[in-house]
Amino acid sequence: MPSACSIRVRGVVQGVGFRPFVYRLARANTLAGWVLNGEEGVEIFLEGAEKGLLAFVQDLKTQPPPASSITEIEVHSAAPLGLNEFTIRESHRRERPTVRISPDLPICDACVNELFAPGDRRYWYPYINCTNCGPRYTVVLGLPYDRANTTMQHWPLDDYCAAEYRDPGNRRFHAQPVACPACGPAYYLHQSEEEIRGSEQSIRKAALLLTSGSILAVKGLGGYHLACDASNPAAVTALRERKYRKEKPFAIMARDLEVARQLVELSPEAEALLLSVARPIVLAPAKAGSSQVDPEVAPENNELGVMLPYTPLHHLLFAAGAPEVLVMTSANRSSEPIAYEDDEALDRLSGIADAFLIGERPIARRVDDSVARDGVFGPVILRRARGYAPGAVARLPNIRPILAVGADLKNTITLVVDGQAFMSQHIGDLGHYQSLRAFKETIQDLISMYEVRPEELLVAYDSHPQYASSSHALALGIPQRLAVQHHRSHIASVLAERGEWEKRIVGVSFDGTGYGDDGSIWGGEIFVGSIKDGFDRVGHLRSASLPGGDAAAQYPVQAAAGFLVQVEDLPDLTAPPFTFPQRYRQAVDLVEKNVRTFPTTSIGRLFDSAAALLGFTREVTFEGQAAMWLEQLACSAKATEAYPFPYSEHELDFRPLLQAVVCDRLRGRSVAEIARGFQRGLAQGLHDAVVSFCDVHRLDVVVLSGGVFQNELLLKDLKSLFEAGSREVWTNHAVPPNDGGISLGQAALAAFARFD
Ligand code: ZN
Numbered sequence: 001m002p003s004a005c006s007i008r009v010r011g012v013v014q015g016v017g018f019r020p021f022v023y024r025l026a027r028a029n030t031l032a033g034w035v036l037n038g039e040e041g042v043e044i045f046l047e048g049a050e051k052g053l054l055a056f057v058q059d060l061k062t063q064p065p066p067a068s069s070i071t072e073i074e075v076h077s078a079a080p081l082g083l084n085e086f087t088i089r090e091s092h093r094r095e096r097p098t099v100r101i102s103p104d105l106p107i108c109d110a111c112v113n114e115l116f117a118p119g120d121r122r123y124w125y126p127y128i129n130c131t132n133c134g135p136r137y138t139v140v141l142g143l144p145y146d147r148a149n150t151t152m153q154h155w156p157l158d159d160y161c162a163a164e165y166r167d168p169g170n171r172r173f174h175a176q177p178v179a180c181p182a183c184g185p186a187y188y189l190h191q192s193e194e195e196i197r198g199s200e201q202s203i204r205k206a207a208l209l210l211t212s213g214s215i216l217a218v219k220g221l222g223g224y225h226l227a228c229d230a231s232n233p234a235a236v237t238a239l240r241e242r243k244y245r246k247e248k249p250f251a252i253m254a255r256d257l258e259v260a261r262q263l264v265e266l267s268p269e270a271e272a273l274l275l276s277v278a279r280p281i282v283l284a285p286a287k288a289g290s291s292q293v294d295p296e297v298a299p300e301n302n303e304l305g306v307m308l309p310y311t312p313l314h315h316l317l318f319a320a321g322a323p324e325v326l327v328m329t330s331a332n333r334s335s336e337p338i339a340y341e342d343d344e345a346l347d348r349l350s351g352i353a354d355a356f357l358i359g360e361r362p363i364a365r366r367v368d369d370s371v372a373r374d375g376v377f378g379p380v381i382l383r384r385a386r387g388y389a390p391g392a393v394a395r396l397p398n399i400r401p402i403l404a405v406g407a408d409l410k411n412t413i414t415l416v417v418d419g420q421a422f423m424s425q426h427i428g429d430l431g432h433y434q435s436l437r438a439f440k441e442t443i444q445d446l447i448s449m450y451e452v453r454p455e456e457l458l459v460a461y462d463s464h465p466q467y468a469s470s471s472h473a474l475a476l477g478i479p480q481r482l483a484v485q486h487h488r489s490h491i492a493s494v495l496a497e498r499g500e501w502e503k504r505i506v507g508v509s510f511d512g513t514g515y516g517d518d519g520s521i522w523g524g525e526i527f528v529g530s531i532k533d534g535f536d537r538v539g540h541l542r543s544a545s546l547p548g549g550d551a552a553a554q555y556p557v558q559a560a561a562g563f564l565v566q567v568e569d570l571p572d573l574t575a576p577p578f579t580f581p582q583r584y585r586q587a588v589d590l591v592e593k594n595v596r597t598f599p600t601t602s603i604g605r606l607f608d609s610a611a612a613l614l615g616f617t618r619e620v621t622f623e624g625q626a627a628m629w630l631e632q633l634a635c636s637a638k639a640t641e642a643y644p645f646p647y648s649e650h651e652l653d654f655r656p657l658l659q660a661v662v663c664d665r666l667r668g669r670s671v672a673e674i675a676r677g678f679q680r681g682l683a684q685g686l687h688d689a690v691v692s693f694c695d696v697h698r699l700d701v702v703v704l705s706g707g708v709f710q711n712e713l714l715l716k717d718l719k720s721l722f723e724a725g726s727r728e729v730w731t732n733h734a735v736p737p738n739d740g741g742i743s744l745g746q747a748a749l750a751a752f753a754r755f756d
């Protein structure tokens with residue numbers, strides 16, 4: 001007696017090989033029926049023996065496709081229809097935008113097994129993939145997502161691949177990038193005048209070159225990497241010199257989880273991040289005394305950024321005997337965007353790379369590796385790119401399409417369609433021509449992929465009048481537009497992630513720089529309000545002068561000149577122990593004459609000032625470097641008292657804080673302890689101010705966002721302070737707390753903006 005049931009599965013179940021999986025499972029249990037992509041997930045109808053139905057549901061729960069994530073399975077019994085086969089039905093309705101473009105997926109276990117199975121058709125084939133794994137966003141040229149609209153369009157399927165592609169029972173059913181060595185692209189190695197053809201030969205040669213200390217440009221999923229042996233000091237130093245990258249840490253790739261565990265301290269949450277389908281670079285505390293990572297990989301840094309292999313090519317390189325820890329850094333010079341086109345890579349990277357391992361499959365768009373960390377408040381994404389983009393980050397309760405163009409540094413774009421906010425990959429610093437081009441292309445890409453008509457759009461942009469992103473937003477000629485203040489966007493990004501539109505909170509937005517309502521440089525702001533009603537600025541850091549404006553971010557002593565002018569009884573800072581360089585005097589001069597000097601409330605510059613007093617008197621070579629340096633210093637100190645950072649008259653007063661730093665430094669106290677006292681003072685002062693706002697406004701939630709909240713020690717101090725009270729603290733998880741999260745906040749505020 002056959003029975004039947006209908007099943008609805010919700011979660012990430014579309015575009016991840018779910019239907020072929022269901023098909024195979026049904027056939028394995030001799031069930032008839034159908035599966036289709038519905039409005040709200042995957043819909044299944046099954047009929048057959050009771051035992052088969054039970055086994056099906058059991059396997060559905062326990063062995064879903066690796067890239068899927070099921071949030072809910074609903075099973076209802078139904079009347080048998082007398083079907084005698086199982087089919088994959090085409091969806092009648094238009095597919096939801098969410099399923100159109102999936103983020104790139106790491107190679108799955110089944111494909112890894114085939115990759116290393118002698119006799120398999122795709123043995124040692126670096127482009128092996130299936131419906132459970134492989135490239136998506138980085139190969140899509142247009143929609144609908146089928147072969148002709150991907151960068152695989154020039155490789156027609158041979159009979160073998162075509163048969164798999166057409167077989168609903170096969171793992172490669174409708175796998176658009178499917179290929180094999182007979183019909184697909186290959187890798188080759190390019191070394192000065194020589195070229196080695198054949199994937200296996202070129203990969204083996206590349207592994208050999210890496211072992212002998214060479215620097216290789218390796219074409220990956222979303223761009224080129226520069227790779228070298230992480231344990232080889234000569235190779236790492238050469239890479240720094242050739243890349244003009246003095247100090248910014250390099251990411252590394254460990255052969256497997258075991259090797260990663262030898263390099264860094266991994267919490268269970270950090271391991272989960274490392275193994276998650278996005279395979280991000282995970283920042284974690286370095287283990288002392290590892291000989292596999294040269295100190296120059298991350299100089300003066302207690303953390304390492306580690307990732308695991310995610311493409312077949314990575315697995316093959318390690319299998320071919322490449323060193324088990326590789327530096328894998330974006331292939332570019334200094335802070336330029338990552339190279340992703342072959343000619344461009346050969347051109348820009350000649351002189352950096354000794355050889356090029358090049359794959360023939362073109363990359364549709366530049367997508368960097370993502371960066372994440374298991375933070376004090378849980379996992380947080382610091383750079384949202386490969387594996388995440390262009391996925392949805394939030395739902396908005398409105399149907400109007402919105403384009404939010406983000407900020408100029410760490411730029412991302414958010415497009416809201418059908419109430420879902422999709423965030424682009426990290427695009428970077430729009431000051432670079434290449435990034436600006438990518439920014440414009442990404443806007444066009446997203447608008448066309450999600451079939452939005454520009455005339456129905458509302459465009460949101462930063463209120464900074466000199467931002468390139470803002471000018472471009474205005475140049476789009478979209479009549480409905482809205483300027484959104486930078487620090488309010490930071491706060492809104494946290495609330496948007498959580499779907500909290502009406503919740504009134506106290507929001508703290510601490511970062512390096514953003515354009516304030518009064519035209520000054522903000523960065524130490526406290527707000528009260530909600531996304532729906534907007535945020536009122538209720539407090540801020542005491543205003544200081546910033547000689548040279550935003551350019552002062554390069555030189556901590558320049559910021560120090562602007563802040564310390566307000567500190568009484570200041571000693572001569574050009575003398576020991578401070579020994580500030582000449583630039584400081586020039587900056588003081590500007591402040592005194594009030595030339596090219598701008599008011600600021602930036603916490604980032606306050607950190608720079610303190611770092612300068614503690615010995616960081618040189619130029620910074622990457623954004624946030626001096627603050628990171630100070631945090632690391634503070635981490636090495638034992639517990640100390642908090643320096644005073646009092647709040648009154650709407651102002652957090654930095655004068656006693658810096659005064660204490662100067663005094664203790666003159667007294668000869670260790671710089672680590674002073675750094676610790678500074679950080680604790682900051683946390684204590686902020687906590688006390690926030691608590692008083694919570695009391696006055698009767699609020700119980702505190703939101704923290706902005707680049708300064710990448711400082712884990714600050715979060716740790718704040719967490720223990722707030723835990724003692726009854727206030728909840730909310731921080732970013734899905735989007736970065738730095739300017740990479742701005743576009744989501746802009747979109748959320750725009751969604752609720754009133755237009756009169
Ligand atoms: Zn696979």
Ligand code: FE
Nearest residue numbers: 511514707739
């Ligand atoms: Fe910011």
